[in-house]
Amino acid sequence: MAAIELVPKPVTIKRIIEESRDVKSYVLQMSGSGKMPARPGQFVEVSVQGYGEATFAVTRISKDNQEFNISVKRIGHLTKMLHRAAPGDIIGVRGPYGNSFPVDEWKGKDIVVIGGGIGLAPLRPVIDYVLEHRKDYGKLEIVFGARAPDDILYKEDLRIWEDDKGISLYKTIDVPFEGWSGRVGVVPIVVKDLALKPDGKISIVCGPPIMIKFTAAALRELRWPNDKIFTTLEMKMQCGIGQCGRCNIGEKFICKDGPVFSLDQIPEHAL
Amino acid sequence: MNKWYKMKHADMQKFVSALTEKWEVWVPYRIDGKWEFGIYDTGRDLDFPESVIHVSLKNLFFPKRRPIATYDENSKWSLKPVEPEGKPRIVIGLHPCDVAGIEYMDKVFLQSEHKDVMYASERKRTVLIGMLCSEMADNCHCTDRGLTPDATRGMDAAFARITDGYLLKGLTDKGKQVLRSEYLKKVDEVPDKKDWPAGRYVIASPEEFMEMYDDKIWHEMSDICLTCGICTYACPTCVCFLVTDENFKGKGERVTVWDSCQLQSYSRMAGGHNTRKTPASRVRNRTLDKFAYSHLRYGQISCTGCGRCVMVCPLKRSFPQLGARLTERIKDKKKGKSKSGARSKEA
Ligand SMILES: Cc1cc2nc3c(=O)[nH]c(=O)nc-3n(C[C@H](O)[C@H](O)[C@H](O)COP(=O)(O)OP(=O)(O)OC[C@H]3O[C@@H](n4cnc5c(N)ncnc54)[C@H](O)[C@@H]3O)c2cc1C
Ligand code: SF4
Ligand code: SF4
Ligand code: FES
Numbered sequence: 001m002a003a004i005e006l007v008p009k010p011v012t013i014k015r016i017i018e019e020s021r022d023v024k025s026y027v028l029q030m031s032g033s034g035k036m037p038a039r040p041g042q043f044v045e046v047s048v049q050g051y052g053e054a055t056f057a058v059t060r061i062s063k064d065n066q067e068f069n070i071s072v073k074r075i076g077h078l079t080k081m082l083h084r085a086a087p088g089d090i091i092g093v094r095g096p097y098g099n100s101f102p103v104d105e106w107k108g109k110d111i112v113v114i115g116g117g118i119g120l121a122p123l124r125p126v127i128d129y130v131l132e133h134r135k136d137y138g139k140l141e142i143v144f145g146a147r148a149p150d151d152i153l154y155k156e157d158l159r160i161w162e163d164d165k166g167i168s169l170y171k172t173i174d175v176p177f178e179g180w181s182g183r184v185g186v187v188p189i190v191v192k193d194l195a196l197k198p199d200g201k202i203s204i205v206c207g208p209p210i211m212i213k214f215t216a217a218a219l220r221e222l223r224w225p226n227d228k229i230f231t232t233l234e235m236k237m238q239c240g241i242g243q244c245g246r247c248n249i250g251e252k253f254i255c256k257d258g259p260v261f262s263l264d265q266i267p268e269h270a271l
Numbered sequence: 272m273n274k275w276y277k278m279k280h281a282d283m284q285k286f287v288s289a290l291t292e293k294w295e296v297w298v299p300y301r302i303d304g305k306w307e308f309g310i311y312d313t314g315r316d317l318d319f320p321e322s323v324i325h326v327s328l329k330n331l332f333f334p335k336r337r338p339i340a341t342y343d344e345n346s347k348w349s350l351k352p353v354e355p356e357g358k359p360r361i362v363i364g365l366h367p368c369d370v371a372g373i374e375y376m377d378k379v380f381l382q383s384e385h386k387d388v389m390y391a392s393e394r395k396r397t398v399l400i401g402m403l404c405s406e407m408a409d410n411c412h413c414t415d416r417g418l419t420p421d422a423t424r425g426m427d428a429a430f431a432r433i434t435d436g437y438l439l440k441g442l443t444d445k446g447k448q449v450l451r452s453e454y455l456k457k458v459d460e461v462p463d464k465k466d467w468p469a470g471r472y473v474i475a476s477p478e479e480f481m482e483m484y485d486d487k488i489w490h491e492m493s494d495i496c497l498t499c500g501i502c503t504y505a506c507p508t509c510v511c512f513l514v515t516d517e518n519f520k521g522k523g524e525r526v527t528v529w530d531s532c533q534l535q536s537y538s539r540m541a542g543g544h545n546t547r548k549t550p551a552s553r554v555r556n557r558t559l560d561k562f563a564y565s566h567l568r569y570g571q572i573s574c575t576g577c578g579r580c581v582m583v584c585p586l587k588r589s590f591p592q593l594g595a596r597l598t599e600r601i602k603d604k605k606k607g608k609s610k611s612g613a614r615s616k617e618a
Contacts, residue, residue, distance in 0.1 A: 003352035005385035006514060006527065007340045010348050049342050049350055050523055052516045054541070076541040090348035209544070235546060236538045238513050238530075241385040245511035246530070246537055248556075250481075251567035267484075 005241060008047045008092030009034055013085055014067065019153045020146075023118060024083055025059065025071040028093065035065040036093070039100035040125035041232055041260040045240045046070065047092030048081040055237045057122035058096060071121045071153065097240040098259050101126050101230060106202045110138035114215055116145045116187050116207025120153055122232045122259075123206050127161070134166070138200065141168045145187035145207070148173055149180050170194065188214035191222075198224040205231045213271045216263060226263035233259050233270065275461055279436040282454035287363065288313045290449070294398075295360040297331065299324050308362065319364045319432065322404040322411055322420065323577055327507035328362065328369050332376060332393045335504075339389065340525040344518050350525065355392030361449060363400045368413045370401060370425035371575040372507025378569045379510055398445050401426035403462055410578025412591060414469035418576060421462065431462035438462055472591040474574075475598040477566035480559055488600050492558070492593055493550035495586065500531030502580035502588075503557065508565075508573040511537070532556050554593070562594050 011034075015027040030036055038044070038058040047053045060069035074083045085091065103126060111130050115123050130137045142161060146152045152171070161167045172183040172190045183190065187207065196203070196219070203224065205215050212231055219229050235247040235254045242256035249270045252258065263271075278286060288311075290296050296311040299319055306324040308331065311317075342350045377394070380387035404420035407413075413420060423429040427446030430439040438460060441447030503509040512527045530537060533554075538547040547553050565573035574591060581587060 002388055004339050004387060004389050006387075007350065007352040007525070010350075047350070047525075049346075049348055050344055050516050050518055052525075053514055079541070092348070092350060234540070236540045241383065243379055243383060243385075243387065243510070244513065244527075244530070245532065245560075246513075248560075248564065250484075250559075251564035 005094065006239060008045065008053070008094040010090045011093045013087050013089045013091065016085070016087055019071060019155075020151045022074045023071055023151075023153055024074075025069055025153075026082070026085075027060075027067055027069050028091075030066050030068075036061065036068045036096060037065045038068060038096035038125070040103055040129050041100040041122055042096035042098050043122070043240070043255075043259065044068075044070065044093050044095035044097070045237075046078075046082070047094075048078055048085070049092065051078050051081045053092075053238075054078040055240065057232070059121045059124045060128060061125060071118065073118045095240065098255055099257065101204060101260050103129050107136045108138065108200075110141065110201040112141045112143070112196055112201055112203040114143045114187060114191060114203060114205045114207075116211035116215075117147065117151060118153065119205075119207030119211065120144055121206075123204055124154065124157070126204060127157075131164075139168065140166060141170075141196070143170045143172070143187060143190055143194070145172045145174065145190065145211070148175075148177050186214075187211055188218040191215055191218045196222060196224075198222065198228055201228065203229050205229060209234075209271070216271060229263045230260060231263065231271075233261060233266070275438040275440045275458065276450070276455040277433075277436060277438055277458040277460065278452075278454050278456070283437055284314075284317050286452050286454050287311060287317060289452075290361060293359065294449075295358050297360065297362045299364045308364075311363075319402055321406045322366060322408045323368070323579070324364070324366070325579065325582060327372060327505065327577070327579060328365060329372065329376070329507050329510070331360075331362065331397070332373065333380070333390055333510055333512075335529045337389065337527045338524040339514075339527055342523040342525070344521045344523045353389075355389045357393070357396050359398070360396050361398045361400060364402045365399060365426075366402060366404050367418050367420060367422045367424070368411075368575040368577040369507065370399065371413070371416070371418055372577070373399075374425060375508040375565075375569070375571070375573050375575070376510055378571075382569075398427045398449055399425070400428045400430065400446065400449065403429060403431040405432060407467065408578065410581040411576065412471040412578060413576035414467045415472050415474065415591075416572070416574065416576040420467055421465065433460070433462070472595040473598055474562060474572075474591070474594050475601045477563040477572065479601050480563040480594075480597065481567075483597060483601060484555070484559070486600065488597060489551040489555040492596070493554040496550065496554050496588055496593075497585060498533045498535075498550045498553055499585065500533035501583045501585070503531040503533055504529060505579040505583040507575060507577060507579070508561075509557075532560070558593050558597065562597075 010031050011028040014029045017025040038061050043057045045053045056070040059071050072082050161169045237247045238244040240255045242253045247254040297308045298311045299306045300309045306320045307326040338353050340350045340352050380390040427443045428441045430437045441450045511530045513530045517524050539545045561574045
């Protein structure tokens with residue numbers, strides 16, 4: 001008989017990337033013929049044996065689905081153990097779970113990606129996807145904010161995106177910092193300053209709850225309709241498959257009906 | 272065998288004892304005045320309550336602590352799934368509301384993209400022999416939920432108590448198989464039909480409940496509730512759980528453990544953010560889950576009317592009572608008597 005879905009499968013840590021002072025990314029390799037066919041926006045449950053599980057967005061997927069990345073912010077029990085892990089270590093994974101960004105429905109549109117801190121993690125696969133299918137999409141605009149220069153993730157990617165003529169990249173930090181000559185100001189303010197118009201565009205927003213809330217408000221002020229603003233929500237999760245009950249907003253399970261929603265699909269109090 | 276057969280009380284004991292040779296047999300026991308299912312010891316006196324058994328059957332299908340994998344603590348990775356096992360089992364004496372509880376668990380664990388194979392195995396190994404209730408206990412209100420205390424839906428076989436023994440009837444192939452017994456005598460008798468009272472707790476529609484989301488009544492309701500969570504453990508349809516690793520002397524187990532939405536830790540995220548910090552938000556979550564969310568998800572509200580939450584509550588509150596109170600408020604609102612309160616920002 002097949003094992004219960006809640007039991008993870010082993011994956012090997014192939015590479016660890018130190019992203020910022022409290023975030024590390026992991027390139028994970030599936031065992032044997034295992035695959036991780038994650039679509040942009042989906043997440044996985046990651047286990048360290050003896051320490052339980054936690055939920056992480058898939059942040060990059062290899063073409064053959066045998067490797068994928070996660071980015072982990074050190075914040076508690078399990079994330080501390082992950083930060084102690086070394087390449088070659090075996091950890092557990094199950095998934096992918098949840099719905100995904102409807103990237104195919106967005107063909108022909110400009111894509112505006114707005115990320116705050118670790119919130120860029122679940123959005124990066126959308127950027128990868130759009131860059132892989134360049135002809136199918138219009139312009140790509142990326143607004144990325146971090147608390148301080150030390151908190152900026154994906155520095156390698158940012159360099160590539162910065163050099164890419166087809167991408168408009170706006171990097172910002174929350175407050176002035178010595179040696180930082182770039183943009184300063186929180187993401188919602190930057191969004192307002194850029195006066196991003198909604199015509200022919202889709203925006204996807206992820207970051208801390210407060211950032212999502214105020215960015216959504218800024219976009220609405222710029223006359224963006226709710227069905228063109230997408231976000232990925234975070235609630236406390238355990239099972240990831242709509243059974244343990246806890247990740248609900250109203251009748252919706254964030255793990256199963258989400259985590260991706262357009263703002264017209266969720267009640268206002270969910271933000 | 273589509274009709275009723277009769278068995279004498281003394282024969283029932285022999286019949287059930289004989290079943291234990293091949294089956295694990297569960298029957299109700301009265302312990303300190305309360306009824307609870309336990310494995311039958313051959314020869315022990317058999318008795319059945321007129322209606323509700325205090326402890327629900329949830330634990331038999333979805334145990335409060337359930338190892339799903341084991342590992343050696345001294346290795347980095349040796350996690351192995353626990354294979355579902357257990358000998359064929361018969362539960363004798365459950366009631367229609369117990370069946371309704373199991374049917375709800377089936378919706379959560381079986382009608383899922385990721386079917387819970389351990390739950391499926393517990394279901395598969397179990398034959399359900401239900402007992403028709405002969406009365407409704409103080410807190411029983413299944414009839415408010417469209418159930419009938421003497422309905423046999425979802426049972427493999429059913430029986431009713433009569434003055435000098437029992438009337439039994441096989442309903443499924445499994446049930447008929449179990450009832451193949453020399454102690455059964457063909458009779459013309461059928462169990463008495465009764466008119467059952469309804470209307471103990473009148474409950475508004477799921478849509479009307481949803482409209483109460485922002486009402487201040489949740490604060491009033493949480494003022495009269497300890498948010499201790501005992502109602503959720505007693506409830507046959509509360510199946511929230513957490514997944515955790517337990518290490519003991521080098522041997523590790525990954526387990527699912529019952530959890531409760533009434534507890535503050537339930538929705539607390541790493542870093543301390545909690546989407547259901549206040550008791551009011553948690554009382555709202557459970558009440559709406561029973562009477563509205565469940566309906567929106569599965570087409571059926573998840574309160575079976577068993578009344579167990581009232582029986583275990585230190586304050587003798589119950590969710591159906593809270594639901595009824597809410598229903599009163601909905602009616603008042605419609606008449607324009609009451610205004611809704613400030614909006615709460617929690618999930
Ligand atoms: C869809 C989704 C996607 C996510 N994606 C990412 C991502 O890409 N990257 C990322 O870094 N994070 C992500 N997260 C968040 C991540 O899941 C959490 O940061 C992670 O679960 C933290 O685990 P921990 O064990 O280290 O934290 P802990 O704080 O140890 O958390 C364990 C749990 O224990 C409980 N707990 C903690 N302290 C106490 C206490 N004092 N008393 C009682 N209980 C307590 C809490 O309920 C807590 O949630 C995502 C979350 C979701 C839902
Ligand atoms: S609630 Fe109804 S079915 Fe359940 S024990 Fe009471 S009378 Fe029987
Ligand atoms: S809410 Fe109360 S009455 Fe309803 S099913 Fe649960 S325990 Fe029984
Ligand atoms: S995480 Fe268990 S129901 Fe969503």
